[in-house]
Amino acid sequence: xxxxxxxxxxxxxxxxxxxxxxxxxxxxxxxxxxxxxxxxxxxxxxxxxxxxxxxxxxxxxxxxxxxxxxxxxxxxxxxxxxxxxxxxxxxxxxxxxxxxxxxxxxxxxxxxxxxxxxxxxxxxxxxxxxxxxxxxxxxxxxxxxxxxxxxxxxxxxxxxxxxxxxxxxxxxxxxxxxxxxxxxxxxxxxxxxxxxxxxxxxxxxxxxxxxxxxxxxxxxxxxxxxxxxxxxxxxxxxxxxxxxxxxxxxxxxxxxxxxxxxx
Numbered sequence: 001x002x003x004x005x006x007x008x009x010x011x012x013x014x015x016x017x018x019x020x021x022x023x024x025x026x027x028x029x030x031x032x033x034x035x036x037x038x039x040x041x042x043x044x045x046x047x048x049x050x051x052x053x054x055x056x057x058x059x060x061x062x063x064x065x066x067x068x069x070x071x072x073x074x075x076x077x078x079x080x081x082x083x084x085x086x087x088x089x090x091x092x093x094x095x096x097x098x099x100x101x102x103x104x105x106x107x108x109x110x111x112x113x114x115x116x117x118x119x120x121x122x123x124x125x126x127x128x129x130x131x132x133x134x135x136x137x138x139x140x141x142x143x144x145x146x147x148x149x150x151x152x153x154x155x156x157x158x159x160x161x162x163x164x165x166x167x168x169x170x171x172x173x174x175x176x177x178x179x180x181x182x183x184x185x186x187x188x189x190x191x192x193x194x195x196x197x198x199x200x201x202x203x204x205x206x207x208x209x210x211x212x213x214x215x216x217x218x219x220x221x222x223x224x225x226x227x228x229x230x231x232x233x234x235x236x237x238x239x240x241x242x243x244x245x246x247x248x249x250x251x252x253x254x255x256x257x258x259x260x261x262x263x
Contacts, residue, residue: 004103004110005126010057011079011101011113012124017053018046018083018099019117039067040091046083046099054079061103066212076106080238082212085114086188095119100190102215107237112216114190123194123220131197131224140225141199144249151176151254152184152192154206154243169207172261176205179257189243193217196245197224203246203254207231211238218243227251231258 025042047065054063055072062072064080072078079101084090086097095118103111110127123138125131131138143149153173157165176183184201186192190213192204197220206214209230218228218236229235231242233255246254 004105005129007058007103008111008124008126010054011103011111013057014050014053014079015099015101015113015115015122018050018081018101019115021046021049022084022099022117040084040087042090043067043083043087047081050081050083050101064211066210078104080104080109080211080215082190082216085190085213086186089187094187096186096188096191098188098190098194100212100216102211102219104211104215104238107239109215109219109238112219114194114216114220116191116194121194123197125197125220125223127219127223129223131220133194133198138198138224140196140221140247141202142249143202143247146179146250146253147181149180149202149247149250150182150184150200151180152186152195152201152204154189154192154204154208155185155187157208165207168261172205172207172258175257175261189213190217193221193228193245196226196247197221199247203250204244205254205258206243209236209238209240209243214238214243218245221245229255231255231262 025045047067051063062078064070066082082100085100090097098114098116101113102109112125114123123133195201196204226245228245230240
């Protein structure tokens with residue numbers, strides 16, 4: 001296996017294939033995936049094209065896609081793709097949707113690309129190499145007061161056990177609303193973490209963890225200086241139960257609020 005930085009070019013090519021399809025493929029027929037959750041024809045077209053490209057370019061690395069699952073060899077390395085993070089936004093014409101591609105080693109992302117075609121913006125990071133937006137180095141904010149912080153929250157749960165899951169989310173939302181400067185719900189974890197990395201928001205709190213939603217954003221935010229952890233403050237991996245990203249100056253305060261809501 002080569003160093004992750006040596007695969008950045010391949011990842012960039014794969015993402016360019018994805019963004020071209022993103023812009024050229026209509027949403028088309030929708031496939032239901034669960035209660036109020038769906039995939040578009042564009043989701044499937046992007047994932048299948050990227051999967052095929054990476055199978056040729058990196059045959060020794062597995063591929064995990066949100067729509068069609070896992071292919072390739074067993075091992076410590078895997079590409080993880082969300083072909084369109086924020087499909088509902090995409091279908092409604094919102095610019096807040098993105099292709100999210102990560103390279104993961106032993107459940108920990110080491111390379112990430114988030115491309116938001118409608119914003120004409122690409123975020124990239126390789127472990128140890130910093131985080132970048134359209135070729136410019138980016139960093140998290142230096143905010144250290146909650147009343148000056150803008151905090152993004154993940155979507156509320158739907159489907160099985162949604163009421164129990166949302167009890168914590170609603171308690172946390174109420175606590176944040178009474179404390180922070182503003183709350184945002186962008187409807188896409190990829191954009192949340194990219195914005196955290198660029199200092200456009202100061203924290204993002206999602207009480208769940210789907211690897212295709214989170215992995216690219218996690219490495220980009222970490223390389224920009226953010227703390228990214230599970231809800232209990234332990235190191236975040238693809239197996240964590242939640243995904244919390246914060247500017248360092250407010251991380252302890254945000255985690256304390258989460259702990260209180262979980263009680």
